[in-house]
Amino acid sequence: MKILVFMKQVPDTAAPISVKDNQVDASKIDKYAASPYDEYALEQALQIKDKAADTKITLVTLGPARVREMIMQGLAMGADDAVIIKHEPAKHGELVEPNDLDGLAVANVLAAAAKKIGYDLIYTGTKGVDDDQGWVGIAMGELLGLPLVAGARSTEVSGGTARVLRDVEGGKEKLEVSLPALITSSQATEPRYPTLKGIMGAKRKPVLEWDIASLGVAADALASRVERVALDMPPGRQAGRLLLGEPNDQVQELVRLLREQAKVI
């Protein structure tokens, strides 16, 4: 069985984020990592491979040169090979906007790559933790005409069927879908650490580099249909308010504020 895992490299959750001219200032970001949901996706795929050794996992990513680090890590965790679709984000004035393609444009590119590679099952994370929009996986499913399960926690494959467990509010849901299919992952058992052996072997695994142009995606499919009007940092925390006076008055004022201002009681 052939599984494609689509991964995105995003600013590390500990990296400093600043906003300038309605864009994320990429020059301030000192560390990138795989989006955690994509790591869940890879872990789910690896668990299928653990049970069926003839499973082949190909990582696919779109991004600039730095994504190779993430790909090395994925290969060290156990993926078999990888395709990097090269894309250097455009400069807007003095700033680099890392996500200069909108979700549908990315989905068009990735869907073209998926067709070129071939697959029985496709995984993506439910969303990238940078833009947090969550539409690339779903749009790809539509573009490829595949049945889609979103927000999977685990998958079991037998024959031409995938049984997917997903969390629903207060419970669990089991779905069956026939392959080929696309699954987006919202969780998994903790993604495994790369092993030392895996790390040492990662460099010998094939990594192909493709240009977007070689995928034959029509120019209008790459055009952004959504325009960002504003991007702001969350407001800074307000200073706390100190209640003064007799304890009885303080309590009454506190209860009043909780009810009328904070509206939590």
Added chain:
Amino acid sequence: MNFTLSAEQKLFKQTVHEYSAAELKTRAADVDHSGAFNWVAVRKMGPLGLLGLTTPEEYGGAGVSAFEAALAIEQLGWGCGSTALSVAAHNSLACAPIALFGTHAQKEAFLRPLASGAGRLGALALTEPGAGSDLAGGVKTTAVPEGDSWIIDGSKMWTTNASVADLMVVLVRTEPGSGTHTLSLIVVPTSAPGVTIAPPEKKMGLRGSPTHAVSLSDVRVPLENLIGVRGNGLQQTLSVLDGGRIGIGALCVGLAQAAFDETLSYAKQRHTFGKAISQHQAIQHMLADMATEIEAARLMVYEAAYLKDEGKPFTQMAAMAKLFASQVSERVCYNAIQIHGGYGYSANFPVERIYRDQRLMAIGEGTSEILRMVIARQVLGV
């Protein structure tokens, strides 16, 4: 010497760092407080390769270089001194003598399970109530051949890992007298009848790394459990300790780095006299010294590991690296507490624990005094 990390080494270091941050650092305070061995974390080390670092791949190890092993031990020490010490001892004291001097059959029987991490850890039992730095004359534990067995009697002290180990490599006297060729190393399963492991010692630090007195009374093990050449136990031990010192040096660097990291972030957020204390020159000078000394110690550890990997003599450099790194961890942790002020003395801040943990580093695997003797002999050529 070129210490630029290859892509693989970078990924390896990053992987161990992330593992240490997630599995060790988060539990380090609990481990210190309860004295419970962090099995949850150590169980995950087997698949990663951390329990067979320099064990050859053909025996299930990761087969990394001494340099790469030092990178790993530093990252583990950065997360939790206790767990790092146990893992360092497992690798460089228990696995190493079998890997260095054992036969193919011994490696299959003893080394493979240790390196896989499927079972428990390994230990090395050298010191005794009356034998510490003076092993040659001091060791009283004896092994006498009888039929197809060694019969071992005696007692050992300060055995790291004994209660979490499946086997111990034990230094015993196999020949009469107290000469330099009267000792041997023998593998003893901790489950062998006659082996009694005392409750863990109550220690100043490293409380999550169990240290035990072990008594051996009429313990019988097969003759083929003797490692290497009978009578060469002292030489084999000293050679194992040379390698172990690189690991302890790396552990010192990790502990010092952890104390420094805590202190740097504290100094930036703690305000006195209207500004962050990191803006006071007195604090800046301490931070500058700490950073400088940590880097110097790290490079000495790297050099010792490099010499070992090159097959060159490294006894002197390993001794120097451990001596200096343990002094650096002491000074860095002292200043880490100083910069934290009263909070640094409180058990609620990690620097208090790291200060206690690092104190052993000037004692275990060669005291600073023994190391100076080793270095002096080398520089004097005697």
